[in-house]
Amino acid sequence: MPMNAPFPAVRIRDEFPVFRHHPDLIYLDNAATTHKPLAVLDAERDFYETANANVHRAAHRLGSAATDAFEGARHRIATHLNAAHADEVIFTRGTTEAINLAANSWGRANLRPGDVILASVLEHHANIVPWQLVAQQTGAVVRPIPLGADGNIDPAAFGALLTAEVRLVALTHCSNATGVLPPLQPMIAAAKAAGARVLIDGAQGIAHAGVDVRALGADFYAFSGHKVYGPTGVGVLWARRELLAHMPPWQGGGEMIDRVSFDGTTFAEPPFRFEAGTPPIAQAVGLAAALDWLDRHDRPALLAHETALRDRFEAGLQSLDGIRILGAGTARGPITALAFDRVHPYDVAQFLDGYGVAVRVGQHCAGPLHQWLGLNGSLRASFAAYNTGADVDAALAALATTLDMLA
Amino acid sequence: MNTYPSPFDHPFGTVLDRDALAERLTAAAGWEAKNRLLVQLARELPALPDAYRDDEHRVAGCESTAWLVIDRQAGRLLLAADSDSRIVKGLLALLLTAYHGRTPAELAGFDFEQWLVTLGLQRFLTASRGNGLRAMARMIHAAIAEFSH
Ligand SMILES: Cc1ncc(COP(=O)(O)O)c(C=O)c1O
Numbered sequence: 001m002p003m004n005a006p007f008p009a010v011r012i013r014d015e016f017p018v019f020r021h022h023p024d025l026i027y028l029d030n031a032a033t034t035h036k037p038l039a040v041l042d043a044e045r046d047f048y049e050t051a052n053a054n055v056h057r058a059a060h061r062l063g064s065a066a067t068d069a070f071e072g073a074r075h076r077i078a079t080h081l082n083a084a085h086a087d088e089v090i091f092t093r094g095t096t097e098a099i100n101l102a103a104n105s106w107g108r109a110n111l112r113p114g115d116v117i118l119a120s121v122l123e124h125h126a127n128i129v130p131w132q133l134v135a136q137q138t139g140a141v142v143r144p145i146p147l148g149a150d151g152n153i154d155p156a157a158f159g160a161l162l163t164a165e166v167r168l169v170a171l172t173h174c175s176n177a178t179g180v181l182p183p184l185q186p187m188i189a190a191a192k193a194a195g196a197r198v199l200i201d202g203a204q205g206i207a208h209a210g211v212d213v214r215a216l217g218a219d220f221y222a223f224s225g226h227k228v229y230g231p232t233g234v235g236v237l238w239a240r241r242e243l244l245a246h247m248p249p250w251q252g253g254g255e256m257i258d259r260v261s262f263d264g265t266t267f268a269e270p271p272f273r274f275e276a277g278t279p280p281i282a283q284a285v286g287l288a289a290a291l292d293w294l295d296r297h298d299r300p301a302l303l304a305h306e307t308a309l310r311d312r313f314e315a316g317l318q319s320l321d322g323i324r325i326l327g328a329g330t331a332r333g334p335i336t337a338l339a340f341d342r343v344h345p346y347d348v349a350q351f352l353d354g355y356g357v358a359v360r361v362g363q364h365c366a367g368p369l370h371q372w373l374g375l376n377g378s379l380r381a382s383f384a385a386y387n388t389g390a391d392v393d394a395a396l397a398a399l400a401t402t403l404d405m406l407a
Numbered sequence: 408m409n410t411y412p413s414p415f416d417h418p419f420g421t422v423l424d425r426d427a428l429a430e431r432l433t434a435a436a437g438w439e440a441k442n443r444l445l446v447q448l449a450r451e452l453p454a455l456p457d458a459y460r461d462d463e464h465r466v467a468g469c470e471s472t473a474w475l476v477i478d479r480q481a482g483r484l485l486l487a488a489d490s491d492s493r494i495v496k497g498l499l500a501l502l503l504t505a506y507h508g509r510t511p512a513e514l515a516g517f518d519f520e521q522w523l524v525t526l527g528l529q530r531f532l533t534a535s536r537g538n539g540l541r542a543m544a545r546m547i548h549a550a551i552a553e554f555s556h
Pocket residue numbers: 031032093094095096097124126127172174175176201203204224365
């Protein structure tokens with residue numbers, strides 16, 4: 001593909017069968033979950049048709065084919081992330097389980113009474129609650145990283161929080177509610193310099209930014225397959241090999257052991273130590289196919305396309321009254337979050353749904369952020385590869401009609 | 408004696424009865440007209456006095472907040488409700504229409520969900536949308552059962 005060519009969204013839409021079943025669907029709820037291209041659906045189906053067996057128990061040919069497919073997926077995902085080693089990729093059910101793994105394994109082994117975990121006000125509940133639970137168990141405390149007036153984190157204010165007690169910084173790559181992009185690089189650098197570990201919640205980053213975990217410099221990176229054109233039920237926790245080597249298991253069962261006896265059990269090496277039970281095998285294969293699918297495209301052009309859709313939407317909003325764009329003055333991913341002066345976001349979404357426009361309303365599992373915003377809820381439109389300018393224009397027209405109707 | 412304004416001063420269930428509302432909803436063909444009518448009904452339902460917009464009367468929903476007041480006078484059920492969402496408030500107006508001012512005997516066997524289906528509002532009863540409304544209908548039926556004892 002030539003560089004700088006516009007992203008071929010209209011053609012790409014044809015690769016997503018959901019739009020054959022819902023040809024008029026204007027799907028702007030991509031931050032909740034993306035649709036799946038044929039390449040992903042085919043990969044999962046192909047796995048079940050040609051290689052289905054349980055993994056790592058290969059006394060027969062399908063078993064080794066399944067293990068090859070699963071471990072091959074791990075390698076491809078490691079490559080996509082630019083991880084140093086494939087065994088730094090741990091399969092989980094999703095972002096939520098990935099963060100719970102880090103909190104339970106790393107957290108319980110390393111946190112002591114008085115230790116501090118910093119989590120930003122932008123965080124999804126999935127990057128707050130697991131830390132609160134482990135804090136209760138260890139005597140550590142969770143403190144918020146506040147936001148500046150622009151709705152983003154001020155690196156200087158963050159720096160002031162980095163006392164010697166801070167053990168871990170839990171930070172989103174991109175806010176799922178407002179799309180705000182915190183200043184990751186300076187924050188990671190400052191946290192590392194202060195001796196803290198950093199976990200990046202990549203649920204909203206992975207589909208838009210090219211993620212290079214080595215360049216990023218964080219200790220953990222968590223994401224979900226279903227938000228990056230892949231299957232539900234699979235996600236990844238990436239962590240450095242040296243870190244994983246010293247982390248204890250958090251769930252017990254098959255796959256994660258070296259030797260079991262009633263006198264004591266020894267545990268397998270990472271990543272298997274953290275993958276108790278039968279993993280999501282076909283889903284891991286599907287996730288690798290999703291990342292391969294992404295990598296076949298011109299990623300900068302894709303991000304430019306998604307950002308242009310967001311900007312077109314926001315330009316169109318200027319002619320409508322009583323709407324505020326949240327985080328408008330700071331760096332954001334391809335997400336637009338709106339607050340309304342006179343109408344309830346739920347009512348707007350009910351009308352939009354009637355017109356075939358799918359958006360999300362509510363607090364988007366970001367309670368602290370909405371408390372900070374002073375809002376009960378907001379309305380979010382989020383953009384992906386298969387969205388087009390026509391989607392944006394239709395959504396704007398539907399929104400204008402809706403606001404008239406509710407006026 | 409309380410000096411609060413009565414929350415039960417609204418037309419739903421008294422001036423506007425089930426038949427009148429059913430007629431208006433049936434006349435509203437299509438989702439858009441029905442949504443508009445719900446918004447209109449919300450306008451006809453006076454705001455719940457502030458004194459009742461408290462935790463005791465709040466019915467938590469994920470995407471909007473609703474308040475429901477249940478009382479009884481002279482053997483009749485008294486209901487008042489409000490929501491920050493107008494569509495939800497319109498649905499609450501239907502809830503009041505069905506139950507407010509009725510005796511337990513009059514309400515025996517009445518199925519609110521079924522009534523909404525006959526009014527063409529089944530899309531508000533799906534698993535993801537209908538929880539709050541169903542919970543309120545259950546609260547009302549629990550109150551009726553208590554009154555009848
Ligand atoms: C920023 C962020 N973190 C975590 C999650 C949780 O992801 P999952 O539900 O796939 O585990 C989400 C999904 O909504 C998210 O947007």
